[in-house]
Amino acid sequence: AVYALKVLNKEDLVTTNQVLSTKTERRVLEVVNHPFIVRLHYAFETRDKLCLVMDFVNGGELFTYISRERGFSEDRTRFYASEIILALEYLHAMDIIYRDLKPENILLDRHGHIQLTDFGLSKDAMETQKTYSVVGSPYYMAPEILLNQGHGKAVDWWSLGVLIFEMLVGLPPFYHDNTRLGYEKLLTGAALEFPAGASPAAQGLLAGLVR
Template sequence: MKKVSKKLIVSKRQQEHVLFERRIMQSLQCDFIVRLHAAFKDSSYIYMVMEFCSGGEIWSKLKEMGRFEEPVAVFCTACVVEAYAYLHKKSIIYRDLKPENLVLDHRGYVKLVDFGFAKELAKGSKTYSFCGTPEYMAPEIIQNQGHDFAADFWALGVLAYELLVGSPPFSSSEPQKIYSKILDGVLKFPPNMNEGAKSLISKLCRQRPGQRLGNTKNGIKDVRHHRWFSSINWHKLRMRQMDAPTVKLIRKGPCYINFDRFPFDKTQADPEFSGWDQDF
């Protein structure tokens, strides 16, 4: 269950984002996206009750392992490709891909969570909001040139790199330095990365959106047909008939064993009565 202080939402001017997230998530029915079962509110918080994914976050697994073996990285990225295919068909751009927003279900299948930055976008149009996680932002977002679905494919390349290497290709402790590296566009591959992975990442992380894999005339089919995914039977993946190599990352035990433990937050948020959430 996601519980967020309404006061916090108002102070950050996120009312529209939160309402959109709920509306979007209620309309999505895809095996590669976490389901929203219910949403409700009280005077201080909004609550979203979602499908429980007992395998935990990809982010914590990646930190544990250092980096993923190739078959695991391929499978995780393929699940995201399927989520993208579903969302883009529904004219939704995701814009917040990163390991923290990917969770594993009990069978090791990967699902997208957190639709706070998602947006409906008509084919052929662009949007100009500056959003996302710095390491995953496409050049056109940083330069405020207007972006579309191509920005999601850039982020897919960054994700594949981070899963294989353990850190993203463009990183620094200062966002400005990250943006400079992204705009320079120099991808440095470690010597042990195979040619298939290098080829996929280079084609997804092209500076010009119109040249990016997934954003040319064959669309997402070109991503699926890339040789890095040769081990993936896409039909079997969609039918959830593949054995997930990610299963070995999942610990056996109580339902919370794959999650990081945090101290219980006993603070109580103040009530908020502006009424922005009357339809929540």
């Protein structure tokens, strides 16, 4: 078997304030076991390094394919989205909010299936509880995160809607060269412009997720 070794410098983790996110990622990966989530096989440390031995996923990031092809067909989008949904449902059943769904965190294996990776921003949360951390990536953060209103598992479904839109179009729905203006479009309730040629089913799904 071939594995990937993720090596983290302890001093760098402290300097960049990533100690908590690294501990979170290890804790989550130690308990999850799902075909569409990257698997942690071993974890060990040396005097100055933390090492995570994980699945070797050699297909590259979904981001690369979206950028190169500037959007996918609905059939291909549906295929990836269905696997992402299964992974999110599994995490939510374990009371884990992913909170960082974006193309860069989705890898493709040699068979073309997705592998969800990078769990540093994940959060343990019961269905009835809300968390108030402002975390995530631009354009993929739900409005309630940006407004610090408290959030739960629903933020992952909002991010899924953004990702589905991006898979169809090539860019997130509220994208702007100026990130601040992109946030303003998102928070002021700018109308969602559906992808050209999107089926009624796709439009209905996007309208339900990104609202």
